[in-house]
Amino acid sequence: MRAKSSLASMGVDRMERQPLIRAEDVSFQYKGDLGEKVIPALNQIRLDIYPGEYVAIIGRNGSGKSTLSKHFNGILQPSRGDVWVDGWNTKEKSRLQEIRKKVGMVFQNPDNQIIATTVEDDVAFGLENIQVPPEEMDERIDAALRLAGLSSMRRRAPYHLSEGQKQRLAIAGVIAMRPACLVLDEATSRLDTYGRRELLRVIRRLNEGGMAIVTVTHHMSEAAEADRVIVLDEGSIVLQGPPREVFQKQAFLQERQLDVPAASRIAGMVHERCPSFRPDLIDSDEVAGEVRRLIGEGEK
Amino acid sequence: MAAEPIIDVQHLEHTYMKGTPFVHQALTGVSITVYSGECVAIIGHTGSGKSTLVQHFNGLILPQKGKVIVDGADLSDKKTDMKGLRQKVGLVFQDPESQIFESLVGDEIAYGPFKMGWPIKDVRDAVKGAMEMAGLPFDAMKDRPTAALSGGQKRKVALAGVLALKPKILVLDEPTAGLDPRSGMELLGRLKTLNEQEHLTIVFISHHLEEVAYLADRIYVLDHGKNIGEGSPATLFSNKKMLEKYRIGTPETVDILYRLQDAGFSVNVAHYGIAEVASQICSILEHGPRRDRYDTV
Numbered sequence: 001m002r003a004k005s006s007l008a009s010m011g012v013d014r015m016e017r018q019p020l021i022r023a024e025d026v027s028f029q030y031k032g033d034l035g036e037k038v039i040p041a042l043n044q045i046r047l048d049i050y051p052g053e054y055v056a057i058i059g060r061n062g063s064g065k066s067t068l069s070k071h072f073n074g075i076l077q078p079s080r081g082d083v084w085v086d087g088w089n090t091k092e093k094s095r096l097q098e099i100r101k102k103v104g105m106v107f108q109n110p111d112n113q114i115i116a117t118t119v120e121d122d123v124a125f126g127l128e129n130i131q132v133p134p135e136e137m138d139e140r141i142d143a144a145l146r147l148a149g150l151s152s153m154r155r156r157a158p159y160h161l162s163e164g165q166k167q168r169l170a171i172a173g174v175i176a177m178r179p180a181c182l183v184l185d186e187a188t189s190r191l192d193t194y195g196r197r198e199l200l201r202v203i204r205r206l207n208e209g210g211m212a213i214v215t216v217t218h219h220m221s222e223a224a225e226a227d228r229v230i231v232l233d234e235g236s237i238v239l240q241g242p243p244r245e246v247f248q249k250q251a252f253l254q255e256r257q258l259d260v261p262a263a264s265r266i267a268g269m270v271h272e273r274c275p276s277f278r279p280d281l282i283d284s285d286e287v288a289g290e291v292r293r294l295i296g297e298g299e300k
Numbered sequence: 301m302a303a304e305p306i307i308d309v310q311h312l313e314h315t316y317m318k319g320t321p322f323v324h325q326a327l328t329g330v331s332i333t334v335y336s337g338e339c340v341a342i343i344g345h346t347g348s349g350k351s352t353l354v355q356h357f358n359g360l361i362l363p364q365k366g367k368v369i370v371d372g373a374d375l376s377d378k379k380t381d382m383k384g385l386r387q388k389v390g391l392v393f394q395d396p397e398s399q400i401f402e403s404l405v406g407d408e409i410a411y412g413p414f415k416m417g418w419p420i421k422d423v424r425d426a427v428k429g430a431m432e433m434a435g436l437p438f439d440a441m442k443d444r445p446t447a448a449l450s451g452g453q454k455r456k457v458a459l460a461g462v463l464a465l466k467p468k469i470l471v472l473d474e475p476t477a478g479l480d481p482r483s484g485m486e487l488l489g490r491l492k493t494l495n496e497q498e499h500l501t502i503v504f505i506s507h508h509l510e511e512v513a514y515l516a517d518r519i520y521v522l523d524h525g526k527n528i529g530e531g532s533p534a535t536l537f538s539n540k541k542m543l544e545k546y547r548i549g550t551p552e553t554v555d556i557l558y559r560l561q562d563a564g565f566s567v568n569v570a571h572y573g574i575a576e577v578a579s580q581i582c583s584i585l586e587h588g589p590r591r592d593r594y595d596t597v
Contacts, residue, residue, distance in 0.1 A: 030448060060480040061452025108478070109395075159322070163346040189478050190394070192345045192507040193549025218480050221552060257482035262510070262552040262574055269578035274585045284552055288559035291581055295565075295588075 018087075019048035020180055020212055021072050021103065025081035028067055028235075041067040043235040044081070051180060054213045056223035056243070059232035060257035065216045068232065069185050072214065073103035086180070101130060104174030108186045110166040114158045119150060119169055122158060123176045130177060144176035147209075148202055164195025168202055181212035188222060200225065220247070221261045224282040231256065244280050263287045305369075306469060306501050307334040307357060312366035313525075314352050326352040328525035329366070334469075339495045339502040341512045341533075344522035345547045350505045351394075353522070354471050357503065358389035371468060387416065390467035392459055394474045399458045405449070406442035409460045416465065426464045433494065434460035435486055451478045455487070463494075470494065472504040476511055488515055509551040513537065513572065521546060534570040553577045560584070 028042040041064045049055055049072075059065045070076040071083045074090035086102050088095040107113065116122035123141045132140060145151050148168040153161065158169060167187055174182060184203070188196045200222065207213045215222065223229050229246040231239040233256045239246060247253075247260040250268065263283050267290070271279035276294060281287050314327040326349045334340050342350050355361045356368045359375055359382050368375040371388055393399055402408035409430055413423040428438045434456040441453075449457065455478065462470065475491065476484035488511055494500040495515075506512050512519060513533045521529035521536070523546050529536065536542065537554045550558060554572045557580070561567055567580050 061478075061483055062450030063480075186478060190474070192547075193509065194345055194547040196507075197549070218478065218484070220481065254482065257480045259481035259485075263556065265574050266553065266556065266578045266581070269575065270581045270585070273578075273582045277581075277585065284556040284559055287556050287581070288563060291560060291565070291584060292563055294585055 017050050019084075020051045020053075020086060021047075021049040021214075022084040023047040023068075023071065023078075023081070024084070026068075026071060026078040026083060027080040028064075028071070028076065029079045030067075041235050042071075042078070045235075045237060047230070047237065049181065049212060049214060052207070052210050052212055054207045054225070054227045055215070055230060056226035056228070057214065057216045057230045057232060058218070058220070058223050058258055063232040063256075064235040065232050066185050067235075069105070069183050069214060069216050072181070072183050073105055074099050075105070097130070101177050102179055103181045103183060104177055104179040105183045105185065106167070106170050106174055106187045108189055110163075110170040113170040113173065114166060117157055118154075119145070119156050119158060119161070119172075120154045122169060123173050126173050127176055140176050140178070144172040147175060147205060148172035149198060162195065164191045164198055167191060167195070167199055171199075171202060175206065175211070179211070181214060182206060184213070184215040184217075186216055186218065189218065196222075220259050221263075221283065224261050224264075231258065243282050247282055248280055304336040305333045306336040306338075306371055307332070307503070308367070308369040309333070309353070309356070310367040312353070312356065312363055312368060314349075314356075314361065314364050316352075326525055330522070330525065330527050332520050332527055332530075334501060334503055336501055337495070337499045339492075339515055339517050340504075341516035341519045342503065342505050342522060343507070343509070343512060343519055343548060346507075348522040349525040350522050351473055352525075354391070354473060354503060354505060357469065357471050358386050358391050360391070387412075387465045388467055389469045389471060390462035390465060392462050392470070392472045392475065394477060399461065400446050400454055403445055403447065404442070405436070405444045405446055405457055408446055408457055409464050412461060412465045426466065427460075430460040430462075430464035433463050433490060435483075435490060436460055452480060452483045455479060456483075459487070467500070469501045469503065472502070474506060474508075475504055476506075476508060484511070491515060509537075509549060509554075513551055521548065534572075537572055538569045540569075 023045050026042055026045040029040050045068060057065050067076065071078060074096050077091050083090045085099045088099055090099055114122055116125050120141050123144055124137060127137050127140060145154060148171050150165065150168055150172055158166060161169060188199055191199060203213055217223055224243045226243060228240060229243050230237055247264040250260050253260060261282055263281055267281035267287055268279050270277045278290055281290060309330055309332045312327050312330045315323060315325045317323050330353055344350055356363060357370060363376050370385060373380045373385060400408055402411060406427060409427045410423050413426045431438045436456050476487055479487060491502060492515060495502050516533055519531060519533060519536050520527050529542055540558060543550055551572060553574055554569060556577055557567045557569045557572060565584055571580065
């Protein structure tokens with residue numbers, strides 16, 4: 001079983017802390033194209049995200065995941081209710097720049113976020129925008145590229161990067177601003193297996209360094225890495241908890257177009273035939289570990 | 301499997317931005333054959349040339365060097381009927397947004413058939429049929445504004461737009477990227493039906509090895525613009541060295557089997573279905589360890 005020093009697992013501690021992001025009865029409606037039909041996207045969402053937490057948001061297409069994540073740094077403002085970031089209301093236009101420094105976002109397509117002709121200039125661009133003094137700039141760029149695993153690519157043209165490296169460059173550009181929270185909206189969906197694995201490693205590293213992570217994903221095995229999984233359906237939160245608990249509810253998730261990681265399904269099936277096998281496993285490492293544990297005990 | 305090749309690619313090369321400092325050779329010599337009625341997956345990490353290759357299938361890119369023959373038509377031949385070819389080969393890109401420009405769903409899907417000059421009733425039937433195949437209820441969805449669709453719905457609209465032209469060959473670039481798990485599974489199920497019952501030939505690019513395992517009869521592996529491997533999903537996923545060497549990764553279920561193998565248990569990696577893995581684990585638990593090292597004692 002992997003040991004995680006997560007805030008979510010320390011419920012008491014969490015209660016005492018101020019949330020980094022608080023969504024208070026947030027409803028949101030997109031205006032229909034013809035004006036007469038209003039399509040509700042979010043329905044009275046109440047949600048707190050704490051400093052250093054790793055949260056995954058899952059839900060079927062159209063459930064409101066992206067819409068919700070765009071509220072976390074004021075790209076969208078609620079139609080009703082409020083979103084507070086570190087105590088600031090995202091409706092306060094004069095605070096938006098501060099809010100966006102606190103909560104950075106990375107989207108599905110990194111090409112929309114990359115503008116400069118070299119990797120380091122791209123990271124520098126954002127820093128110039130927020131008037132970081134030149135003497136501090138180099139250090140920040142260094143740190144961001146190191147965390148994103150791109151140190152050796154500093155003088156390369158973004159054009160020559162792979163899709164996965166570009167996505168990590170988009171992340172470097174955001175983390176150079178030293179946000180308290182990084183929001184990823186399906187950031188791995190265009191990556192190959194290798195690119196995804198590298199990106200997840202970067203995200204874990206950032207989280208271990210204390211950055212809160214909110215990731216919107218369709219990959220259940222990615223959601224399994226988080227401290228807390230939030231399930232959205234028709235604009236409402238219908239389930240949340242640690243992945244080990246959420247992925248026990250296979251039927252509930254399947255009714256909502258979702259699934260559980262293959263490892264969880266296998267663990268459930270094995271448990272039915274061999275009750276001593278734990279059913280609440282969430283990745284392949286745990287499944288193999290459980291087999292070793294049971295066989296090891298048998299040999300004693 | 302019919303033995304008739306419907307796509308035949310021989311020694312294909314392609315260089316982007318020739319004669320500029322940005323010159324990049326995307327294909328360095330690809331030879332692949334797809335037989336009529338087959339479902340073939342093309343895998344390989346980003347930049348291996350997959351998208352460049354499939355854009356040759358309907359003439360979006362013409363061969364610079366080498367040969368591409370699609371349903372008997374040689375794409376190097378200037379007399380080849382490109383309009384006919386594009387109806388015959390439906391291409392669904394990775395970014396559905398880039399294919400959608402009409403403001404209503406029904407109009408979007410009807411665009412191709414209209415351009416083909418089909419009678420209005422045929423267009424309506426084609427749109428209705430295509431929407432059903434793509435999983436979009438005709439009455440509920442035809443008058444929806446495309447701007448209000450979710451990513452998954454847009455994917456279905458793009459697919460329906462291509463199916464409305466009744467292609468013989470369907471080419472998809474990452475068909476389930478961005479879809480929720482069930483919509484992804486539904487789409488794969490639909491593609492499987494189209495392949496098995498409508499005998500549509502399917503070629504798809506995928507990074508998602510679970511879907512490759514589910515859908516493909518055969519896989520081609522591309523690396524640096526060359527095909528470096530070919531075989532059934534079971535053969536390829538049993539080839540651990542190749543998976544590692546070309547950074548292909550492993551499906552989660554195969555990964556469990558490899559971990560058990562590394563721990564010394566004897567498992568069959570070619571049996572990587574979810575139920576198969578569960579039953580292999582059960583038999584290890586029920587019949588004792590049967591580790592390889594015991595077998596050799």
